[in-house]
Amino acid sequence: MTDFEIYFTAVYDGRIVACEKLKKAAEMLLTEFRNPGRFHFDRNLARRPIEFIESFCCKPDGRLGQPLTLELFQKARLEAIFGFVDDNDLRQFQEVLIIEGRKNGKTTETAAIELYMLICDGEGAPEIYNVATKLDQAKKAFTACLNMQRQSPMLSRYTRKRAADLYCEGNMGFIKALSSNSNGLDGLNTHFGCVDELAAIKNRDIYDLVKQSMSARQQPLMFTITTNGFIREGIFDAQYAYSKKLLYGELEEKNERFLPLIYELDDPKEWTDENAWIKANPGLGTIKSFEALKGYVSKALDDPTFKPTVLVKDFNIPQTSVSGWMPYEVFNNNQTFDIQDFGYGVGGFDAADSVDLNAAKVMFMRPDDPHIYVKAMYWIPEAVIEEQQRRGSREGRDKVPYDLWIEQGYLRTCPGRKCDKRIFLEWFTELRDEYDIYTLYIGYDPWHIDDTLLAQFRAEFGDKCMIPVRQGVYTMSRPMKDLAADFAEGNVIYDNNPIDKWCLFNTEVKTDINGNIQPVKKTDRTQRIDGSVALICGYIVLQDNKDKFIYLNE
Numbered sequence: 001m002t003d004f005e006i007y008f009t010a011v012y013d014g015r016i017v018a019c020e021k022l023k024k025a026a027e028m029l030l031t032e033f034r035n036p037g038r039f040h041f042d043r044n045l046a047r048r049p050i051e052f053i054e055s056f057c058c059k060p061d062g063r064l065g066q067p068l069t070l071e072l073f074q075k076a077r078l079e080a081i082f083g084f085v086d087d088n089d090l091r092q093f094q095e096v097l098i099i100e101g102r103k104n105g106k107t108t109e110t111a112a113i114e115l116y117m118l119i120c121d122g123e124g125a126p127e128i129y130n131v132a133t134k135l136d137q138a139k140k141a142f143t144a145c146l147n148m149q150r151q152s153p154m155l156s157r158y159t160r161k162r163a164a165d166l167y168c169e170g171n172m173g174f175i176k177a178l179s180s181n182s183n184g185l186d187g188l189n190t191h192f193g194c195v196d197e198l199a200a201i202k203n204r205d206i207y208d209l210v211k212q213s214m215s216a217r218q219q220p221l222m223f224t225i226t227t228n229g230f231i232r233e234g235i236f237d238a239q240y241a242y243s244k245k246l247l248y249g250e251l252e253e254k255n256e257r258f259l260p261l262i263y264e265l266d267d268p269k270e271w272t273d274e275n276a277w278i279k280a281n282p283g284l285g286t287i288k289s290f291e292a293l294k295g296y297v298s299k300a301l302d303d304p305t306f307k308p309t310v311l312v313k314d315f316n317i318p319q320t321s322v323s324g325w326m327p328y329e330v331f332n333n334n335q336t337f338d339i340q341d342f343g344y345g346v347g348g349f350d351a352a353d354s355v356d357l358n359a360a361k362v363m364f365m366r367p368d369d370p371h372i373y374v375k376a377m378y379w380i381p382e383a384v385i386e387e388q389q390r391r392g393s394r395e396g397r398d399k400v401p402y403d404l405w406i407e408q409g410y411l412r413t414c415p416g417r418k419c420d421k422r423i424f425l426e427w428f429t430e431l432r433d434e435y436d437i438y439t440l441y442i443g444y445d446p447w448h449i450d451d452t453l454l455a456q457f458r459a460e461f462g463d464k465c466m467i468p469v470r471q472g473v474y475t476m477s478r479p480m481k482d483l484a485a486d487f488a489e490g491n492v493i494y495d496n497n498p499i500d501k502w503c504l505f506n507t508e509v510k511t512d513i514n515g516n517i518q519p520v521k522k523t524d525r526t527q528r529i530d531g532s533v534a535l536i537c538g539y540i541v542l543q544d545n546k547d548k549f550i551y552l553n554e
Contacts, residue, residue, distance in 0.1 A: 348538025
C-alpha cells in the first residue's frame with residue numbers, strides 16, 4: 001500500500017485521530033482513488049517528489065546536515081497532490097489549501113517542494129514565488145530553500161544564488177520571495193506559488209494576482225499554507241468557507257482542481273483534551289513538541305490574555321482578542337431567514353460624521369420564538385471607494401472587500417465624502433413601501449441627529465417612533481451583557497451578513513471599576529464597529545418595547 005492509502009484510510013476509519021473536515025477530504029480522495037474517472041492515481045508520479053526530497057534535501061535549521069525525512073501525513077498529502085493525473089500525466093490538483101497548527105513543519109515541507117518544482121517538474125523556465133503580506137514572512141520559505149541548497153552537492157550543482165532569487169541553470173527557472181507591496185506583481189508567470197500565512201492577509205488582491213498569473217502554465221500548482229488568524233471576513237474566511245462547501249458537497253459546481261486539507265479541533269472545548277490535539281497538529285510528537293504544546297495550554301489556563309493565541313495558532317479555533325465583546329464562536333452564526341416572513345420590527349442606526357461607515361438595523365421577533373432576526377444595511381461615501389481604487393485595493397483604507405460587499409447588496413455608497421443622514425430615513429421607508437415592514441420604534445444616538453431629520457422620521461413613522469439611546473455605560477452595559485447572552489444561546493440570527501461579522505469581531509469593551517461595559521473599537525483605526533453600535537441601539541429599544549410589538553408578527 002502507498003503512504004496515501006495507509007494514511008487517508010486510517011483517517012477515514014478513525015485509527016488516526018482527525019477532525020471532521022480532514023475525514024471528508026479523506027473520503028473524497030479515497031473515492032476517487034477507488035473509482036477513477038477523468039483522473040487516476042499514478043503511484044510512480046506520486047512518489048517522485050518524496051524520493052527527491054528525502055534524497056537531496058537536508059533540514060534547513062536545527063540539526064544542519066541531517067537528511068529531511070518526511071512524516072506519514074506529509075508523504076500522504078504529497079502523494080495525493082502529485083499522484084492524481086489525467087491520461088497525459090498532467091496533475092489534477094492545481095491549488096492546495098493547508099490549514100494546520102503552527103510548528104508542524106509547513107515551511108520546511110513547502111521549501112522542499114519548491115526545489116522539486118524548480119528542478120524536476122519538467123517545466124520550462126518555471127517561476128516559483130513565496131508570497132506573503134510582509135517580505136520577512138515571504139523570505140522564510142525562500143531562506144529554507146537556500147539553506148537546503150547550500151547543504152546539498154546535487155542542488156548546488158544545478159542551482160545558484162543570485163541577488164534576489166535562486167536560479168536553475170538547466171531550465172532558466174527561479175525561486176523568489178515577494179511581498180504584497182513588491183513592484184511588478186501584475187507581470188508574474190507563476191508555475192508554483194506559495195501564499196504563506198493566508199490568515200494574515202487583509203485583502204485578497206495578492207492571492208488573486210498569484211492565482212491569475214498561472215493561466216499560461218500547463219500544470220501550475222498553488223500552495224496556500226496557514227494557521228487560523230485574528231482577521232475576519234477576509235480572504236482566509238472566504239477560502240475556509242469555500243473549502244467547507246466543497247468538502248460537504250454544497251458547491252453548485254464541483255471544483256476538482258482544489259484540494260483543502262484542514263487540521264483543526266472540531267469543538268473549542270477540546271483544547272484541554274490532549275488526545276484531541278493531534279487533530280490540529282498532525283506533526284505532534286515528531287515535528288512539534290508535545291511538551292511545548294502542553295506548556296502553552298497550561299499557561300493559557302492561568303493567563304487569559306494568552307489563551308486566544310493558543311486557540312487560534314495551535315488549534316485553529318477562530319477567536320477575538322481577550323478584551324473582545326464576545327468570542328468568535330459565540331457570535332458566528334451562518335443561519336439566514338426571509339424578511340418577508342415579518343411585518344413589524346424595531347430599528348436602530350449609527351450615523352458617522354465623516355468618511356466612516358454608517359449602519360442601520362431592523363430587528364424582528366415572533367411569539368413563542370426566542371430568536372431575534374436582524375436585517376442590516378450599510379453605507380459608505382463614494383470618496384472612500386474612489387480613493388481605494390486610485391491607490392489600488394492592496395492599499396485600501398480598511399483592508400476589507402468593500403467592492404464585493406457593494407456587489408452583494410450589503411453596502412451602498414453615498415455621493416461625496418460624507419453620507420447624508422437621510423439615508424436612514426430612506427431605508428426604513430424602503431422597507432415599508434417595498435416589503436411591508438413597519439418599523440415601530442427606532443433607537444438612535446442623539447449626538448448625530450438634528451431636529452429636522454427627527455421631524456421627518458416622525459412624519460413618516462409616528463410621533464413616538466424615535467427613541468434616543470445615549471452612548472455610555474449607564475445605558476449600554478446591561479443590554480450589551482444581555483445581548484451577548486442571546487448570542488451565546490444562538491438566538492441572534494443576522495442573515496449571515498459579513499459586515500455584521502466584521503463589526504462584531506472588531507468590537508471590544510471598556511470596563512469601569514464596577515464591571516459596567518461599553519463598546520469601543522480596537523486600537524487599529526481601520527476596525528469599524530458601527531454595525532455593533534446600531535445593533536445595540538436597536539436591542540435596547542427592543543428590550544423596552546418587546547411586548548408592544550411581538551404579537552404583531554404572528
